[in-house]
Structures are given as C-alpha cells and as structure tokens.
Amino acid sequence: MATAPEPVSGQVHPPSRMRKVVDVIDDRLGIKALEYPVPEHANNLAWSLGGVTLTAFVLLIVSGVLLVQFYNPVPEAANQSVRDMVTDIWGMGFVRALHFWAAQAMYVTAALHLMRVFFTGSYKRPREGNWLIGVAMFGLVILGVFTGTVLKWDQEGFEALGHNIEVANLLAGGGIWFSPEFADRVPILIRLYGAHVVIIPGLILVLVTLHGLLVKRHRISPHPSLPTAPSGDQAPAEEPTEPFTHHLRRIGAFGLALAGILGILAVLVPPAVGPAPVEGLEITKPPWSFWWMFTLENWFGLSWILYGGGALFFLLIILPFVDRNPNRLWRRRPVAMALGLLVLLTVAVLTVLMLFTTPQTHLGM
C-alpha cells in the first residue's frame, strides 16, 4: 500500500524514490510487517548479540558454499583437496580462513548471547521454550565446529573423530549414528560432511526461524534495570520504541564490523592444515572451544567428555524450570548468579589448564 505524502507547514512533499521502492516491494512481499515496534534498549550491543550470531552464520553459509566447490570428502583425497584449494585456487585460502574465523565468531557470540540471556533473566516465563531452542542451537553450533574440525582430515581432525567414536560407544545405542558401524561401507568422513553442510545448518535455519517468530510473539524481554510493564514480563508502554527494521539495521552494521574483523584475522592468522592422519597416534590438542572437556578427559578419562558436556547442557536445559525467582535484576538473584558464575569459572579454569597440559593417550583404551 502506498504511503500518503505528509503535509508539513502547509507544503506537501512527495514520497522519496527509496520510499516508493519500499512501497512497491511491500505491496508484493509485505515487508512492512517487520516495522513492528521494539523497546529502545533492544538496540544496544548486548541485546543484539543474537543477530550478530546470525550474521556470523550467514558468513559461514556464503564461505561454505564456495568451499564445497573444491573440497573432496573422500578420505584418500580430503586432506590434499584442502591443501589444493588453499595453495592453487585464487582467493580460496582467504575464504577458508574466513570460514574458520566465522565459526569461532559464531561460537563466541552464541555463548555471549546465551550468557546475556542468563544474566538478564530473559529466559523466564513466558520465554522458557525459546531458551530451549537457543540451547539446542548452541549445541548445533558446537557440533558444527566439531564436524568442521574433522573435515580437514588431518591428525587433529582424525583424533577428534576418534574421541567422537569413543563417546558414541559410551552412549551405546544412543550414539549409533556417530559410530562407523552405522554404515560400515561408507567412510564416516562422508557422513560427517553431509551433517556439516546439510543437517546441522538446516536444523539451525529451522530453529532460528522459530527463535525469531517466538521473539516476535513474546516481544523483546524487558531490561532488568528498567521498570517493567504490570505483567512483569514486558517492557513498559512508556519506554520509547523503534521499528524492528531499525534493530535489523543496527545488527547489519554490527555484522559488517564483525565481517571486517574476521577478514583481517583471515589474512593475518589463517588456519594451518595439519599432516595427513595416521592411525594409532594421539598427539594433538583439540580446538580451544573443547579444551575444558579435554582437561577433564586428561584427569579422569575419556568418559568425562560425555559427563562434562552432558552436565553443562543438563544445567542449561533445566534452568528455566528450576529457577522460579521472578526477579530479573542480578542483585535479586544471588543463587542463580552464584551458580552461573561458578559454571563459567569452572569452564574458564579448565580451558586455561589445557594450555599447560600434554595430551594423554585415551583412544582405544
């Protein structure tokens, strides 16, 4: 529907050319439905971290589409194909490095978004379901990082796969898909490749759509240090609002800045390709995001990868159901804050300890 020109001081200004274009598109696609109001506090960086995570995901998809043109997922050729694309094909070294750094960024921004939601109590009623969707997406991001590590098919990736298979065996029937026995005539590398390029991003796309729809339905959570509406779960009507399109615009700007930082890292700190894998060795360290679990493994054995990771996700899943405190301000939530900080501190200390740890042999033991 075309917007009528607004009379200002007796003068009538015709709509701008840009406005006309938006009106034409809106007539056909209804894009103005995105102009619903959101409270002003939603436009700060902390409240935009979910959108920044999404921009990292978009970068991963774009760079991933380019990478699959040159990657060969057959075990005999996988490592060499990564080397070939980096050394022989124009610009692909940069694209691979950008993909690597975008994956790190998606993991970090998703974790920060999760922490922001925790510390501001945004997972509380009625947003428990959306919290669970977010936790599931975080799990998928970790799986994406893990499968991406395996795909380069170097010693580090192969040892990561070995740990994956051992954990799958611990889960018995529950881990069958992750074991080579599930389809023993197909290299597991090809199945993990399918998971990395189709199943994991596909599930993330479905969940991110649901996540966005639920954010629209429940509206942006109130800021804990601002007054709330009488219901206690919404920003007050008196808080200034801006169209959601302005929120998207700021997320786009943050995303652009992130893309620039990732591009700089891709040039200055590109990832190496490790030596081709050899069975029977256990000499590499996993990617940093898994270090805390591998410190546990070094101390207590391989099964603690499962116990450590399982415990973290168990806590994340039960959080909105056991935390019945209606307050959102951190000072009014001492138990949740203390437990949250304890978990964060534990993960951080275990991660740092891995820096000083020599990997021990656990595979096949």
Next chain:
Amino acid sequence: MAHDSGPGGIELAMEKVDDALSAEDQDGVAVARVEQARQALENGRVKQARALLQGSIEEALSMQAPAVGDQTGTKLVLPALPGRKDLTGRDWGFLTISLIVFVAGAGLAFRFRPRDTVGELRRRLDASPAVLDDADPASQAEREH
C-alpha cells in the same frame, strides 16, 4: 615424523618401525627398505628415513581398497601446511577491503546507536508517573536509592 621431526617423533617412529620389522604379516612391505630407514633414523637422517618408509609400503598401498568406516585412507603422510606466510599483494588487497568493511560497519553502528543509553532510559522512566513495576517492587526500590 611428519607430525614431529624432533627427538620425540624419532623415538615414536623407531617404535613403529620395530613393530613393523617384528610383525608376522609383512606382505606388500619392502622389509630391506624398512631396515635402511631404521638405520637412517638412528643416524638422525629423518628426511631420508621418511622417503624410505614411504617407498617400503608402495606395493601394500596399491593393493589397498578404498577407505570405509573410520579408516584414514592415508597413502602419503604430508607434513603440516603452515597457515601464515609472507603477505602477498592479494593478501594486502583482502586486508584493505576488510579494514574498510570494519570501519564502515563500526561507523554505521555508531550512527544507528539508540538515542538514549540505558541510564538515560532509567532516569526518564523513573520520572514517569505512569510506570508501574508490579513484578519486581524490590528492585524498583533499589533503583530509587
């Protein structure tokens, strides 16, 4: 040795070579070359040992079926390819574009910043008589202090 050409890697390689020399099934393996490789390792000639060991299993590799399950499929153990090298003109191009993208993004994020900070919003809302805070009266009182 492709993973570690230092003393630790040599020691590990010697163990594997000894295992291979004492194995019952040596079909497809040129044992004489493995023995030469062992001597080369003892004398610290890592590069020569690698070439000899790689050559010693050529026949076995040619008989190998395509990898399935969690087999590596590795026929030639290539050393690591380092990530960082000297910057080329192309790298400088990507670096410049990335820097421009970052500056543009940061500039736009600043330009599109919210009109009020959270502190300003708090002051404005606290001054508004219509605002209620039924859900969390304690924190409301805390803010007033």
